[in-house]
Amino acid sequence: xxxxxxxxxxxxxLFNVKGIGNKSIDKLLCGDRTCKEIxxxxxxELSMFLSAKQVESLIKSRNVWDFEKERQKLTNKxxxxxxxxxDEYPEKLKDIADPPFALYVKGRLPDPGKPxxxxxxxxxxxxxxxYMARQLGRGLAFAGVQVISGxxxxxxxxxxxxxxxxxxTSFGIVGSGVDVCYPDDNRDIYEELCISGGVISExxxxxxxxxxxxxxxxxxxxxxxxVVVVVEARRKSGTQITVDTALEQGKEVLACPGRLTDRLSDxxxxxxxxxxxxxxDVNDVIDRLWHVRSRAASQNRALQMPAATTQAPSxxxxxxxxxxxxxxxxxxxxxxxxxPISSSSIMEKISERGVEISIPELMKKLFDMSSMGKLSxxxxxxxxxxx
Numbered sequence: 531x532x533x534x535x536x537x538x539x540x541x542x543x544l545f546n547v548k549g550i551g552n553k554s555i556d557k558l559l560c561g562d563r564t565c566k567e568i569x570x571x572x573x574x575e576l577s578m579f580l581s582a583k584q585v586e587s588l589i590k591s592r593n594v595w596d597f598e599k600e601r602q603k604l605t606n607k608x609x610x611x612x613x614x615x616x617d618e619y620p621e622k623l624k625d626i627a628d629p630p631f632a633l634y635v636k637g638r639l640p641d642p643g644k645p646x647x648x649x650x651x652x653x654x655x656x657x658x659x660x661y662m663a664r665q666l667g668r669g670l671a672f673a674g675v676q677v678i679s680g681x682x683x684x685x686x687x688x689x690x691x692x693x694x695x696x697x698x699t700s701f702g703i704v705g706s707g708v709d710v711c712y713p714d715d716n717r718d719i720y721e722e723l724c725i726s727g728g729v730i731s732e733x734x735x736x737x738x739x740x741x742x743x744x745x746x747x748x749x750x751x752x753x754x755x756x757v758v759v760v761v762e763a764r765r766k767s768g769t770q771i772t773v774d775t776a777l778e779q780g781k782e783v784l785a786c787p788g789r790l791t792d793r794l795s796d797x798x799x800x801x802x803x804x805x806x807x808x809x810x811d812v813n814d815v816i817d818r819l820w821h822v823r824s825r826a827a828s829q830n831r832a833l834q835m836p837a838a839t840t841q842a843p844s845x846x847x848x849x850x851x852x853x854x855x856x857x858x859x860x861x862x863x864x865x866x867x868x869x870p871i872s873s874s875s876i877m878e879k880i881s882e883r884g885v886e887i888s889i890p891e892l893m894k895k896l897f898d899m900s901s902m903g904k905l906s907x908x909x910x911x912x913x914x915x916x917x
Contacts (some may be wrong), residue, residue, distance in 0.1 A: 540565035541613035543764045545632045546600075546734060548582050565615070598652060607709050608724075608736055610635045626753045626779055630732035636708040637728030640701050640754055645819050645893035645895055646676040648751050650772050651685030651761035656794050659762030662687040662786050662809075668758060669812025671698020673873065675819065678703065678706065679756050681745065685761045687716045690723070700727045703751045707735040717860030745771045752776035756822050759815055760785040760806075761911045763797030770797060775898045782822050784809045817907075825899040861885040863904070863914075870911035 544555060544565050545858050554596040569592060576585045604611055612618050613632035620639060622770070623629050632637075647670055651659055667677055667689035677693040681702035688788060690700040700723060706712050708729045723729050732750070743831050748771050752758055758776040760783065763769035775799040776783050784807040788795020796824040802808055808820055863869070864902045865879035877892055887895070900907045 535566075535597050537565055537615060538611065538613060539601060540569050541615060541632060542600060542604075542611050543591065543595050543597065544568060546595075546614065547588050549587045550580070552631050554580060554584060558662060559681045565613075576644055578733060594821075604634075604735070607735060608636060609708055612639070622753050622904055623750065626749060626775075628749070630750065632732065634708045634731050634733070634735060635728055636730075637701075637726075639728055639730065640676050640678065641699075644674065644676055644699075645823060645897060646678050646701075646755045647815060647819060648678045648755035648758045648772070648776075649685065649689035650679060650758065650763075650769050652763050652767065652769065652794055653682055653684040653686075653726055654760050655684040655688075656792070658788065658792075659794065660688055662761045664692040665666055666761065666809070666812055667698075667700075668696040669694030671696035672817065673702075673812070674891075675816070676727075676750055677702065680704065680717060680744070680751055681712075681729070683713055683715060683766055687719050687759070691719050694719075694722050701754070702727070702729045703734070703747050703754070704729060704731045704739075705747045706739040707731060707733050707737040709735045710738060712739040733898075744768060746773040747820055749775040749779075750777055752781055755781065756826075757782045757784060757815060757819050759783075759809055760798050760801060762786065762788065762794050764793060765796040765800055767797055781817055782807065784815060784818060786810075794886065820900060820904065820907050822895060823897055831862065858885055858887060859899065859904070862895065862899065866912055866914050868907065868914050870913045877910065 544550070544558070559565075563622065573585060573589065576588060581589065611694060614624070614629070615708065619633070621642060645878070649663060649666055649670075651663065655663070660752045663685045670677055671693040675698070677690055677698060677700040679690050679700070679702065681687055681690065681704055690702065693700045702720070702723045704710070704712065708731045711717050720729065731737075731747070734898055737743075745768070748768070752772055752775045755776075758772065758781050773783055783801060785798040786809045787800040787802055788798055790799065807814065809815055854891055861880040862876060864883070865876050873893060873896060876896070877887075896905065896907075896912055899905045900912070902910060903915060906913050
């Protein structure tokens, strides 16, 4: 039995030791120590990193933990445990303040290669807030953008439902176990997320929602997103916590303006007065998203640029073999002109050329080509780049 235990099994055990949080786990893992090695450490070694109470808790847990039973519990519920040692762990979470050591996932994680936008706002939103949440969720889905939110009542759930109804993908970051639907009013949203997107939490299955859990989960919502959009919020509200974590993480924050006499718009109007971008419609979000991803792409290219060498250039001529990516790019470039054209029109034109690609894949390709300077973009429209 002991030989069948994987490093991920040991990580699951460590993550569930009572009284040991992310920071304590980081201390234990310093020096490239494995979770298995931590499991086999004696009391004296453990006391170098943990308090006496934590040491006792870890030893007690080690004596009663059943690896096979705990692994099977997750399998039976269709839940995956993804720790920081796993290749699938999101890169976007690794450098934030107090990153979760692990995540529980029902469904899947957001695709790191696709753009993501968090839509957040008041639980008890107005009809205006409901309208904007629906419009933004639907519009982003049509553009192939992943919608991330907290599956809460009001703006969160409405935007996520609209995105999925439009055929898009959404992910709910919850302040409970991923097998707990809260609020129960959003049961339909929860079930659809589990199928077409994902429900994500750092809390073990069975954990009931607790007020103190929600501020913590907000840092994950903002971290997994490229841009955060506030639809409607009071001046002092839980939404502000997500905004604060987003700003700390260097994320772009946008807000929908509202009437000065409307208390539900106080938070958004204040954010705009402090420099947040203004959202009138989904084009504003997509335009800002393009700038964010273009900037990130430029930074990545700069980091990956090889150092200059004194080696003489080769006189040998090489030719790259054509592949499907080149065919897609060629079809796109032949479909655009100096007059802006929508992504749906581009889809029709390249389909006529026999190129098959999904809408999300096309949107990613258009974003990538724009960031590389091969296309120009104006909101959700694309055109030939002028040189």
